Amino acid sequence: MIQRTLVVLKPDTIQRKVAGEIISRFERLGYTIIAAKMMNASEELLFKHYEWIGALLTRKWQKVFDLTSSMMRGWPVFAMVLEWIEAIDVVRKVVWPTEPKSAAPGTIRWDYATMSYGYADANALWVVNLVHASATVEEAEQEIPLWFNESEFVK
Ligand code: UDP
Ligand code: MG
Numbered sequence: 001m002i003q004r005t006l007v008v009l010k011p012d013t014i015q016r017k018v019a020g021e022i023i024s025r026f027e028r029l030g031y032t033i034i035a036a037k038m039m040n041a042s043e044e045l046l047f048k049h050y051e052w053i054g055a056l057l058t059r060k061w062q063k064v065f066d067l068t069s070s071m072m073r074g075w076p077v078f079a080m081v082l083e084w085i086e087a088i089d090v091v092r093k094v095v096w097p098t099e100p101k102s103a104a105p106g107t108i109r110w111d112y113a114t115m116s117y118g119y120a121d122a123n124a125l126w127v128v129n130l131v132h133a134s135a136t137v138e139e140a141e142q143e144i145p146l147w148f149n150e151s152e153f154v155k
Pocket of ligand 1: 064117133
């Protein structure tokens, strides 16, 4: 199935100047960028993204949610919508899982990071993992209109 998925290059990707390398991995797989922008994510947007859709506050605890939201607001992010065959599962597979320490070699979170839940929690850090990617069809359908207006898509 042809699908659309939301990818957000997080502040750590922009700070390390590896956005191009990461985008090229999605392009290499054949995905088309059909909307993209550098932006400052607002607190409201991040609340909707991480709690209304992602249930992060419900799943974890307040400190994790606050850290994630503030780190995502501390620097610009690069948001994009990718389209092509099985975009949601394939892109997520290249990015997944949340904890870089547990990621499979060859995934983005393995290739660019080392953070573990244990170290993050013990040191009041967020889990630095470079990229957000929609995890499910439902998540993608809710996230894409949250980050992009219809007018921001190329024809
Ligand atoms: N996060 C964190 N600590 C945690 C759980 C999550 O810092 O214990 C951050 C991390 O950056 C993660 C994001 O919050 O990517 C969203 O969490 P989720 O569990 O939805 O992971 P994802 O879908 O990004 O793999
Ligand atoms: Mg998630």
